[in-house]
Structures are given as C-alpha cells and as structure tokens.
Amino acid sequence: MNCKITNDGFDVFESVKTSAVRAGIKRKGEDLALIYFEKEATFAAVFTTNKVKAHCVIYDEELLKTQQNIRAVLINSGNANACNINGAQAIQDVTKALSTVLNIKQNEIFIAQTGIIGEEFPTKKVTNALAKLKNNLGKNSQNLARAILTTDKIPKIISIECEYAGVIFHIAAVAKGAGMIHPNMATMLSFIVTDLKITQNILKVALKEAVDKSFNRISVDGDMSTNDTVFIASLNEVGDLINEENEFYRYFVDKLTECCVYLAKEIVKDAEGATKFCEVLVFGADKDEDAQKVARSIANSLLVKTAIFGKDPNWGRIIAAVGYSGANIDVEKLEIKIGDFLVYSWGRPQEFDKIALLEYMRQNDSIKIYINLNIGASNFNLYFSDLTYEYIKINAQYHT
Amino acid sequence: MNCKITNDGFDVFESVKTSAVRAGIKRKGEDLALIYFEKEATFAAVFTTNKVKAHCVIYDEELLKTQQNIRAVLINSGNANACNINGAQAIQDVTKALSTVLNIKQNEIFIAQTGIIGEEFPTKKVTNALAKLKNNLGKNSQNLARAILTTDKIPKIISIECEYAGVIFHIAAVAKGAGMIHPNMATMLSFIVTDLKITQNILKVALKEAVDKSFNRISVDGDMSTNDTVFIASLNEVGDLINEENEFYRYFVDKLTECCVYLAKEIVKDAEGATKFCEVLVFGADKDEDAQKVARSIANSLLVKTAIFGKDPNWGRIIAAVGYSGANIDVEKLEIKIGDFLVYSWGRPQEFDKIALLEYMRQNDSIKIYINLNIGASNFNLYFSDLTYEYIKINAQYHT
Structure with missing residues (x-):
C-alpha cells in the first residue's frame, strides 16, 4: 500500500487538461488558468466562513x-471579485463566454478567484483571453500552479499514485496561499482531482474531513479572506463506486488528507516573509475546543511570532498566550516544551540547557512547541509561521 | 466646571511622595519606584483577565x-515576577522589608510589577535599594513615570484640578504601556490618586467604569500580559464623602474617565514601533458585543495594521475583517468611511477622491475608520496602532 509521489499535478490524468495564460489582470505574469475535464466529473467544495463573500463563492455555493x-x-x-460593482454580472458574462468557447454548459463551470478586494472585475480582459486559454490546454500543471499565485513565491503541487485492494488510483492537487491565511478554511485556494469512483455526497464528507485536518490547521496572520475555496473533482475512472464510508473510503480519506497536509505545510513554509515553519501541538485539554483555543492563541500571538523570528526561546510569551486563550487551564499542571526542551512544568520553570535551546531556535527552519495542559484527553495541532520585516514590507506595499 | 490640566502627576498632592531609584533589575536606568501616602488612603484596583497571573496580581487580589x-x-x-520559582516568597520578603523601612504595616503595601516573565525575582537587589528609595521620597512624579517604563519611549503622566459644587478636587495618574497591549485591561500599569472623599466600594465601581471606557479600548498587538494592573487611591481630603452614585459621583467618574482616556491614548501613540494612532468607531450594531467584535477584528487585523503603516487606504482588508469578526452583519447595509471618505455603502464601493484619501493617509498621524452596520443601535470605539518594522525589531530582539 505504498504511494508514489510526484509533482506532476493533474498531468497524471489522461482526461484532464490544464492551461494558464496572461489576461492582464495582474501587472505582470500569468493570471488566468483553466482545469478542463474531457468528460463530466463529480465535484464538491468547501468555502470561506467569512460573512463577506466574494462573488465566486456565492456563485459556487449556489452551483453546488x-x-x-x-x-x-x-x-x-x-x-x-469581492465587494465590487460588477462582480455577479462578471461571473455570468465570463462563464457564458467560456461555455461557448469550450462547448459545454454554463452550469458546468466552477469559478475561483483571488486578488484585490473591491476593484471592478475586468470582464473584457478575461473573455478576450478565453480562446487562447482553450488553445493552450495540455499537460501544463506546473504553469497552472504558478498562474494562481499572488504573493506566493513557490508553486504548490503534488500528485500521488496509490493502490488499495488491487485498485490503483491517483490524487493530484495544486494550492495557493501566502497571506490572509487563517484557520477555518485558511485563506487560500486549492484544487484537487482523483480518478477514483465516488459519489458526490461521499466526496463532500471526505473533503470536509481532509480540510479540517489540513487547511483548517494553518495560520499565517489570522486574517481570513473572502475567497477561500477548496475544490475536489472525481473523474470516476477506477475502482468500484464508493457510496458509503467503508474501508476503501477510509484509505482514500487518509491519502486525500496526506495531500492536503502536504499542501497546507507548503503554504505555511511559503507564507509572506516567513523564515520559520512552526507547529504547536496541544495535548491534554479538557475539550477539543479548548485544545484549539490554546493552539490558535499561540499561533496568532504577535509576540510569540516575533520571538521565533528573533530566534528567542521566550516561553514567557507562550505561557501568556496560553493564559489569555480563554481555554480552561490549570497553571499548576501546565507543561511547555520547545523542541525537546522542557521549559515549564507543574507550575514552575525548569532547568534546561539554554545554549542548546538557543542553538535549536537558530539552526532549525522548523520549530515545534508542545503544550500539555494535563487536565483532559483532547489534542490539537496547528502549523504557523513567524512574523518578520518581510511580512510588513509585503503587506504595507501591496496596494489597493 | 472647567479643569486645569498639568503633567505634575502626584506632585499636586501635599501628602503623597514618590521616589524612583535604580535597583539593578533592568540592564540600565531606574527600575524601582514608590508611591508613599503620608496617611491611610482608600484603594481599589482592576487586574488582567489572563488566567496566568503574575505573583503581584495574585497577591494584590487577596489584599483587596x-x-x-x-x-x-x-x-x-x-x-x-510571573511563572518563576521564587515569586510568592519574593513578595513576602520585599513587602516585609519595605514595611520596616517605611514603618508601616506589611498589608498596607500594594505591589505592581512589569518586565520579563519566568525569571527568578532579584529579591536582594530590591531590598537593598529600599532605604535609598525611602530617602529619595519627594515630588518626583516625572521620575516615577519614567522608572515604570519598559519599551515605552515617553512617560505618561497627567493631573487635573476640577471644581464641582464649590469643591475643588484633583485626579493625578501615571501609566506604562508599549507592548502586549490588548483589550480587556490592556496590558499595562496605571496608578491613579484623587483627594476626593469616597468609599472603597464606590471607588471600585468608578474605576471599573473608567477602565472599561479607556484602557479596555486600546489594542497594540492583541497580546494580554500576566501583570495588567490599574490602581486607584483616594486621600479622602476634600468634599463630602461619596458613598452612593449621585451627581457628584457622575462628575467624578467623567473626569476620572477623561484622565484614563488621555493615558490610554498616550499608550497607543507610544506603542512599540507605531507610526499612526488609529481609532475605529463602530455604529449601528445589533448588540454591544457585536459592535466590539467588529472593532476588535479590525484593530487586530495584521493586514489592516500593515496597510495603515503603508499609508494605503485598503478598505478591502477592512471589509474582510468585518466579515470574519463573528458579528451579525448585513453586507448590503454595511457602510465604511476612512476619515471623511465614504468608501463602501449599501453593498457596493463608492466613488471618492482617491488622491485626497491617499493624502489623508499620508499626512495624518491619526487615522479614523468608521463602520456603520446599519442594523441596530449599539456602538463601540477602539484605539489601536499600526504594525511596523520597528515593532518586529523591538520584539524580535527583546530577549528572555
């Protein structure tokens, strides 16, 4: 049951073609991308929980x-395409034009958008580029992965080949992140395709579980966008149809989750200005909700984030964030580890090798913080980034 | 009913003496201060709501x-003096030593502390400095205001002389802020003294109201410390004893609130690395709680804070923060103003003079954001700072 992992993305599927072109929406580079299914694909999606939603999210939710x-x-x-004047109409115009170009129905088109909020959508630029977009269709997953980026530096792409009970199936995915990245459907886009036969209802459930364990466990800046979307499609090409939660389904969800966790981690590693990839692991909480509260409080603490950037094992800031998290805690039972170093336990700071801990902070690109509340059985983990000069630079200069 | 405002601090009171000396706790400068009342003063205080509390907070709460x-x-x-090994004992030792030096009872001493979490408290350094601290007592409010600072640049001090119904009374106060500044008793220290006769119970109620309208309405980085304390004392020297909420009481609370708002604003202006003093005013919310949620969501948004630093009127980030605040909103009724510029109203962006708005962002040290939810009658306002390179520098380098 081993898996083969590549960065071929959707190129592993014969019946999926992709394309990326420059439509002129951004100041430079490719900014319009297409995933084309040669035959009907079952689909599901999850979206931002922001009450201010982009027009594409409103449109897709209806479509679903x-x-x-x-x-x-x-x-x-x-x-x-959020909070602007022509957004809803733009989607009508663009999907109509694309349906003509591709000779498919208008309601067979899913839309995802990212970029600046509030600006008029350049419908004409997009419709003008559709013919080129179609002509360019091919095995272009790398280009597609690049075209969906905004301030990301590195394309995020994966494909895996798995085998279960003699059935060989694939999952491929791309993602876009960088900033406005927060729990609850971290502000990002991801597109996933599998060739496994599966019903829409089961696909929905599988996607929700995978997202909860991956994209919903990352935080860059605590800001949540209006456009978050994770889309999944099944080509229904291999296996027996999965229409209930059985063993094969469990295996599929595990592999889907692995892909999503891979991309989620890539998003945090490529977070705006980040120099460190951090993980906080909370154990022993009273309730799941409390474990989450503690993890999010630490991951969103500007003082923790800047201390990590400064390579400073400042556990005082960590314990303060645990304290104001709102979770039920008992300071006398609290245990804090940074890497392998136990810094606080049972109500008091511990003796540890300070030089060695400093070295750990300095030499590792990946920093782990363990919190054991020691009062219950609930756990939660969260990936996050540090807060740097570069983050300020990117976001002070990214102009409306 | 006009007031005279000075920055004399406690020097306006004959029976209050202050002192500030260097005990050697910090690397340099004065770090130990004393407010001494020549006769008994009625007192009250409010503290951090962080579940991890410094030993001084635990001690003072019991004292109260x-x-x-x-x-x-x-x-x-x-x-x-938080999360360390000798904290509780240190307070016993220090208050005992000070009671001997000043010839007062041990339980007539209130303690407030600020600085690094987790380090052993240098009891000896403090007790060694007590005699000098006593000898130095005098009209030293400016020195005291300086000695309580950590990363603040500017001492925060005020005194006002008011008259009501023929009674002339004073309120004087100092504060310390800079970082770890958040709603819910913004992470800071403040000490307030009045000469007005008032019972402890009424003083408590008055302080709570003033703090709710001032120090609880500021946010620098969303982090809440373990040491927040606002202390108030009355010398009981002038007026008839206020022992219930009457007209004189209302006047007193208004003036107390004015002092606290002044200091709260000073804290935000002197926030770590801040270049802009910002205020968000939320109107028309369904519930008070919702008005607060929207204000705090905007004030804590890294993307809003960096946009303001970048002098960028990026209202898209503001509307996104409204959307994920968790408050009940109706996007179609939402109204957003930056300064005097209406940028979003009734579900769509508005035409405005972009050059003029850019000039407003560039030329003003003080930026106002108005949000009208237009669905109810609840309002809330919050003062906050922008997020800058300097904040990162200060906090990446402030070492455990």
Missing part, C-alpha cells in the same frame, strides 16, 4: 446545490 | 479582599 457534475474550473488571480 | 486602606505602592520594571 443543483449540480453534481462539472467540466471546467476557471481560476484568476489579481482580482478577488 | 481584606484591606480598605493602603500606605504605599511599590512598582518595579525589568521583572514581571
């Missing part, structure tokens, strides 16, 4: 209520 | 339960 199958996903960067 | 009067307040910077 009536539609089981999809033929195309159109993605643009450079314009979030 | 049994004690009505106070003779001295001892304050140190450089060591938070």
Whole structure:
C-alpha cells in the first residue's frame, strides 16, 4: 500500500487538461488558468466562513446545490471579485463566454478567484483571453500552479499514485496561499482531482474531513479572506463506486488528507516573509475546543511570532498566550516544551540547557512547541509561521 | 466646571511622595519606584483577565479582599515576577522589608510589577535599594513615570484640578504601556490618586467604569500580559464623602474617565514601533458585543495594521475583517468611511477622491475608520496602532 509521489499535478490524468495564460489582470505574469475535464466529473467544495463573500463563492455555493457534475474550473488571480460593482454580472458574462468557447454548459463551470478586494472585475480582459486559454490546454500543471499565485513565491503541487485492494488510483492537487491565511478554511485556494469512483455526497464528507485536518490547521496572520475555496473533482475512472464510508473510503480519506497536509505545510513554509515553519501541538485539554483555543492563541500571538523570528526561546510569551486563550487551564499542571526542551512544568520553570535551546531556535527552519495542559484527553495541532520585516514590507506595499 | 490640566502627576498632592531609584533589575536606568501616602488612603484596583497571573496580581487580589486602606505602592520594571520559582516568597520578603523601612504595616503595601516573565525575582537587589528609595521620597512624579517604563519611549503622566459644587478636587495618574497591549485591561500599569472623599466600594465601581471606557479600548498587538494592573487611591481630603452614585459621583467618574482616556491614548501613540494612532468607531450594531467584535477584528487585523503603516487606504482588508469578526452583519447595509471618505455603502464601493484619501493617509498621524452596520443601535470605539518594522525589531530582539 505504498504511494508514489510526484509533482506532476493533474498531468497524471489522461482526461484532464490544464492551461494558464496572461489576461492582464495582474501587472505582470500569468493570471488566468483553466482545469478542463474531457468528460463530466463529480465535484464538491468547501468555502470561506467569512460573512463577506466574494462573488465566486456565492456563485459556487449556489452551483453546488443543483449540480453534481462539472467540466471546467476557471481560476484568476489579481482580482478577488469581492465587494465590487460588477462582480455577479462578471461571473455570468465570463462563464457564458467560456461555455461557448469550450462547448459545454454554463452550469458546468466552477469559478475561483483571488486578488484585490473591491476593484471592478475586468470582464473584457478575461473573455478576450478565453480562446487562447482553450488553445493552450495540455499537460501544463506546473504553469497552472504558478498562474494562481499572488504573493506566493513557490508553486504548490503534488500528485500521488496509490493502490488499495488491487485498485490503483491517483490524487493530484495544486494550492495557493501566502497571506490572509487563517484557520477555518485558511485563506487560500486549492484544487484537487482523483480518478477514483465516488459519489458526490461521499466526496463532500471526505473533503470536509481532509480540510479540517489540513487547511483548517494553518495560520499565517489570522486574517481570513473572502475567497477561500477548496475544490475536489472525481473523474470516476477506477475502482468500484464508493457510496458509503467503508474501508476503501477510509484509505482514500487518509491519502486525500496526506495531500492536503502536504499542501497546507507548503503554504505555511511559503507564507509572506516567513523564515520559520512552526507547529504547536496541544495535548491534554479538557475539550477539543479548548485544545484549539490554546493552539490558535499561540499561533496568532504577535509576540510569540516575533520571538521565533528573533530566534528567542521566550516561553514567557507562550505561557501568556496560553493564559489569555480563554481555554480552561490549570497553571499548576501546565507543561511547555520547545523542541525537546522542557521549559515549564507543574507550575514552575525548569532547568534546561539554554545554549542548546538557543542553538535549536537558530539552526532549525522548523520549530515545534508542545503544550500539555494535563487536565483532559483532547489534542490539537496547528502549523504557523513567524512574523518578520518581510511580512510588513509585503503587506504595507501591496496596494489597493 | 472647567479643569486645569498639568503633567505634575502626584506632585499636586501635599501628602503623597514618590521616589524612583535604580535597583539593578533592568540592564540600565531606574527600575524601582514608590508611591508613599503620608496617611491611610482608600484603594481599589482592576487586574488582567489572563488566567496566568503574575505573583503581584495574585497577591494584590487577596489584599483587596481584606484591606480598605493602603500606605504605599511599590512598582518595579525589568521583572514581571510571573511563572518563576521564587515569586510568592519574593513578595513576602520585599513587602516585609519595605514595611520596616517605611514603618508601616506589611498589608498596607500594594505591589505592581512589569518586565520579563519566568525569571527568578532579584529579591536582594530590591531590598537593598529600599532605604535609598525611602530617602529619595519627594515630588518626583516625572521620575516615577519614567522608572515604570519598559519599551515605552515617553512617560505618561497627567493631573487635573476640577471644581464641582464649590469643591475643588484633583485626579493625578501615571501609566506604562508599549507592548502586549490588548483589550480587556490592556496590558499595562496605571496608578491613579484623587483627594476626593469616597468609599472603597464606590471607588471600585468608578474605576471599573473608567477602565472599561479607556484602557479596555486600546489594542497594540492583541497580546494580554500576566501583570495588567490599574490602581486607584483616594486621600479622602476634600468634599463630602461619596458613598452612593449621585451627581457628584457622575462628575467624578467623567473626569476620572477623561484622565484614563488621555493615558490610554498616550499608550497607543507610544506603542512599540507605531507610526499612526488609529481609532475605529463602530455604529449601528445589533448588540454591544457585536459592535466590539467588529472593532476588535479590525484593530487586530495584521493586514489592516500593515496597510495603515503603508499609508494605503485598503478598505478591502477592512471589509474582510468585518466579515470574519463573528458579528451579525448585513453586507448590503454595511457602510465604511476612512476619515471623511465614504468608501463602501449599501453593498457596493463608492466613488471618492482617491488622491485626497491617499493624502489623508499620508499626512495624518491619526487615522479614523468608521463602520456603520446599519442594523441596530449599539456602538463601540477602539484605539489601536499600526504594525511596523520597528515593532518586529523591538520584539524580535527583546530577549528572555
């Protein structure tokens, strides 16, 4: 049951073609991408929980209520198509034009968008680029992964080949992150495709579980965007149809989760200005909710984030964040470890090798913080980034 | 009913003496301060809501339960006396030594501390400095205001002389802030003295109201310390005793609130690395709680804070923060103003003079954001700072 992992993305599927072109939405580079399914694909998606939603999210949520199958996903960067004047109409115009170009139905098109909020959507630029987008269709997953980026530096792409009970199936995915990255559907886009036969209902449940264990466990800046979308499609090409939660389903969800965790970690590693990839692991909480509260409080603490950037094992800031998290805690039972170093335990600071801990902070790109509340059985883990000069630079200069 | 405002601090009171010396807790400068009352003063205080509390907070909370009067307040910077090995004992040793030096009772001493968490408290250094601290007592409020600072740049001090119904009374106060500044008793210290006759119970109620409208409405970085304390004492020298909420009481609370708001604003202006003093005013919320949620969501958004630092009127980030605040909102009714510029109203962006708004962002040290949810009658305002390179520098380098 080993898996083969590559960064071929959707190129592993014969019936999936991708394309990325420059439509001129962003100041430079490719900004319009297409995933095209040669035959109908079952689809599901999860979206931002922000009450201010981009027009694409509003549109897709409606689409999901009536539609089981999809033929195309159109993605643009450079314009979030949120809180603007022409957003809803733009989606009508663009999907209509694309349906003509691809000779598919308008309601077989899923839309995802990222970029600046509030600006008029450049419908004309996009419709003008659709013919080129179609002509360019091919095995272009790397280009697609690049075209959906905004301030990300590195494309995020994966494909895995797995075997279970003699059935060989694939999962491939791309993602975009960088900033406005927060729990609850971290502000990002991801597109996932599998060739495994699976019903829409079961696909929905599987996606929700995988996202909860991956994209919902990352935090860059605590800001949540209006456009978060994770999309999944099944080509229904291999295996017996999964229409209930059985053993094969469990295996599939595990592998799907692995792909999502890989991409989620890539997003944090490539977070705006980040120099450290951090993980906080909370154990022994009273309730799941409390474990989450503690993890999020630490991951969102500017003082913890800047201390990690400064390579400073400042556990005082960590314990303060535990204290104001709102979770039920008992200071006398609290245990804090940074890497392998126990710094606080049972109500008092511990003796540890300070030089060695400083070295750990300095020499590792990846920092782990363990919190044991020692009062219950609930756990939670969260990936996050440090807070740096570069983050300020990127976000003070990224202009409306 | 006009007031005279000076920055004399406690020097306006004949019977209050202050002192500040160097005990050697911090690397340099004065770090130990004393407020001494020549006769018993009625006192009250409010503290951090962080579940991890410094030993001084634990000590003072107990003191407040049994004690009505106070003779001295001892304050140190450089060591938070929190989560360390000898903290509780240190307070016993230090208050005992000080009671001998000042010839007062041990339980007439209130303690406030700020600085690094987790380090052993240097009891010896403090007790060694007590005699000098006593000898130095005098009209030293400016020195005291300086000695309680950590990363603050500017001492925060005020005194006002008011008259009501023929009674002339004073309120004087100092504060310390800079970082770890958050709602819910913003992470800071403040000491307030009045000469007005007032009972302890009424003083408590008055302090709570003033703090809710001032120190609880500021945010620098969303982090809440283990040491927050606002202390108030009355010398009971002028007026008839206020022992219930009457008109004189209302006047007193208004003036007390004014002092606290002044200091709260000073704290935000002097926030770590801040270049802009910002205020968000939320109107028309369904519930008070929702108005607060929206204000705090905006004030704590790293993307809003960095946009303001970048002098960028990026209202897209503001509307996103409104959306994920958790408050009940209706996007179609939402109204956003930056300064006098209406940028979003009734579900769509508005035409405004972009050049003029950019000039407003560039030329003003003080930026206002108005949010009208237009669905109810609840309001809330919050003062906050921008997020800058300097904040990162200060906090990446402030070492455990």
